[in-house]
Amino acid sequence: MKRPALLAIFSMTPRGGQAFGPRKTGLSSAACTLLLGLTLATACVADTPPSPSPPAFDLVVSTEDKSIRLWLEQHLALQRYASLNDLDDTELSRLLLDADVQVRDLLATLGFFNPQIAWTQTPAEGATAARRVHLSVVTGPVARIAQVQWQWQGDIAQNEQALTQKQEIVQGWTLPEGEPFTQADWTRAKTQALRQLLAQRYPWGRMVDSQALVDATSNQVQLSLSFDSGPSVLLGPTNISGTAHYGSEQVQRLARLPLGTLYSQSALLEAQQRLVTSGFYDSVFVSLDSEGPAQAAPVKIELKEAMRQKWVLGVGVRSDSGARLTAEHTHHQVPGLGWRSVSKLAWDKQLQSAGLDLLAPPDSSLWRWNTSLKLEQEKLTGFLVNSQRWRAGRTQLGERIDRSYYAQYDAAEINLDGLGGQQESISGNYAWTWRNFDSLPFPNQGLGWGVELGAGFTLGNQKIPYVRWLSKGLFLQPLGDKAGRLSLRAELGGVVSKNSNELPSTQLFLAGGDHSVRGYAPGSIGIEQANGLVLAGRYLATGSLEWQRPITVNHQRSEWESAVFIDAGTVTNATQQLKARVGMGVGARWRSPVGPVRIDLAYGQSVHKLRLHMNVGFTF
Incomplete structure (x- = not known):
């Protein structure tokens, strides 16, 4: 050089100065x-x-x-x-x-072994x-998989009860014969196969060997894998640490990990999730003791109990009602009762509410007694609705299925001249929700379905019986790493009664808003009156189709996604008068530390206006 x-x-x-190295002198x-x-x-x-x-x-x-x-x-x-x-x-x-050597190495990781x-x-x-x-x-032709060879050691090699698990690993292999070979896919496939082995029965399994033999002349790759499952593992005694106020018996009931159960990674994760979502614990870690015997491996549950009392104050903004203030107080053991209480207050310019929920500790089947009271004042299209609801019953919350049955009292009063006074009703209800999503709170694939069914009668001078039902569903279908996913949402509901005018408006239906038909204000889709007011109706139908696509930065998938959607919905008093209101628009999704954040700009076709919608969290 x-x-x-x-x-x-x-x-x-x-004199007295020092010169260290080069110096700029700026002479004029x-x-x-x-x-x-x-x-x-x-x-x-x-x-x-x-x-x-x-x-x-x-x-x-x-x-x-x-x-x-x-x-x-x-x-x-x-x-x-x-x-x-x-x-x-x-x-x-x-x-x-x-650089020439490095280019060839880089292309080889992509499956190109004969580049020019x-x-x-x-x-x-x-x-x-x-x-x-x-x-x-x-680049020349890409190398493809010519053969995949499997070798098994340990219990899985001769245990007929593990045959299904072994077949699922082989059938789920993501680099079958004929597929292009890349180093990233090879690493990903091995990781997935090992994860499937460890997920059930064999927590101490390992990959003994893996080889990818490349024939550059024919552009073919021979894959070979060898796994050692180790012994089949059964769950042993539960060792609990960190309990002080709520006791070990409650931990055992929520964890539901009986002795002698075949090891399942999902069972431990679900036990951990049950303990976390119970609200009694700030942190929970459930693990298997690897030094225990395979026929009775101890389960370690390490937890940190939540404070008996907690205040949460919040300030936020809703796209439909501006600034919002919230306050919530939780007491995990109400003195003399032993139940958990949650008191909530919320205020914005359209909705003011106060509520109290009391929830008993779970029994051996995870059923819990509960009761709640809620008071609301809501500003709808041109009038105010003051309502109250009291509920008492039992509930069971699971990983995939939630069930509850309860008695409910409803009362609602519309503050508008010419419209009746307070309407009241009492009913018995059953609710069932099923979720089958791959991951929460950021699902990529899955299906959810919920049903509510109630029957009761109005109070006051006339005792009019009625039946109310509501069904909702959500379907997520992935389209690939770069193409994102489709989201399909639907909701149907109805009230059967000979005179719905005597029913509280909270037992009827309105549509519009963030989780309904975007492009319209909450409660703005209903039964339109001659004076422009919108009242609740007997039948509800809404649906949404949305395409969610990842946003990449420097060729890497970011925490953001784009969305394009179309919503439609209607509320009517007669099924033959269904007339859908349509909203469409674009949006952004952010995988934030506190959950999914949705930001949507929607155009309401019937009102010819743009509307901004924002909300946080995934709920179904």
Whole structure:
């Protein structure tokens, strides 16, 4: 490498001062310097800064596939030397030899083992221009899987009861014969196979060996894998630490991990989830003791109990009603009762509410007694509704299925001249919800379905019987890593009664808003009156189709997704008068630390207006 000649410069420094290394002097006209040599000369140095030196080279990569070009540009180490301005031809040639090896290695990770690679250099054109280094890549055919060989050791090799699990691992293998080979897919497939082995019966299993033998001539890859399952494991005694106020018996009931149960990773995760969602514990960790015997492996439950009392104050913004204030108080053991109480207050310009929930500890079947009281004042389209609801019954919350049955009293009063006074009703109800999503609170695939059924009669002068039902569903279908997923949501409801005018409005239906038909205000879709008011109706039907697609940054999937959607819904008093209101728009989804955040801009076709919708959390 050529180096510039070293010029020693002595700068004059005031007495007592120090000069360390080069120094800028900013002279307005000239500066006198003493040159090391036989001749003393005076030179005038101008203030004009020197022109910048050109970079060492510009790298241009050309391939038939844009994604491969971006992959090479992102990972080539050669790029680090492009900004040097003192790189000579000899060093650049050496760097290109190293880069050629790295290009072949990078292409091999993508399954291309016979690429045609050509490097060319173009001299710089002018003093301020840089040399051009051009890399041309023809990848050739991708290598494909020719054969996958499996070897099994341990209990799984001869245990007939594990035959199904072994078949599921083989059938779920994501690199079958004929598929293209890449290093990332190979690593991902091995990880998934091992995860399936460890998920059930064999928590101490391991991968003994794995090989990918590449025949570059034929572009074929032979895969071989060897797994040792170890022994089949049964759950033993539960060792609980961290209990102080709520007792070990409650932990045992919520965990539901009986002795002698076949080990299942999902069973331990579900036990942990039950303990966390109970609200009695701030943190929970459920694990298997690897040093215990296989026929009775101890289960360790380490937890930290929540404080007996907790206050939560919140300030937020709702897209439909502006600023919102909330306050919540939780007492995990009400003195003299032993139940948990949750008191809530909420206020914004459209909705003010106060509520109290009391929940008993779970019994051996996880059923819990509960009672609640809720008071609300809500501003709808042109009028106020004051309502109250009291409920008492039992509930059982599970990982996939929630059940509850309860008696309920409803009362609602519409504050508007010309519309009746307070309507009241009493009913018996049953609710059932089933969830089958791959992960919460950020599901990518799955199905959920819920049903509510109630029967009762109105109070007051007339005792009119009625039946109320409501069904809702959510279906998520993935389309691939880059294509995202489709979300299909639907809700149907109805009230059967000979005179619905005597029913409280809270037992009837309205639509519109964040979780209903976007593009319309909450409660704005209902039975329209001649004076412009919108009242609740007897029948409800809403639906939504949404395409959610990941947003990538630097070719990596980010925490954001885009969404395109269309919603439709209607409320009517007669099924033959169904007339859908349609809303459509675009939105963004954020996987925030507190749960999914949805931001949508929707256009209401019937009202010809744009409306912003924002909400947090996944609920079904």
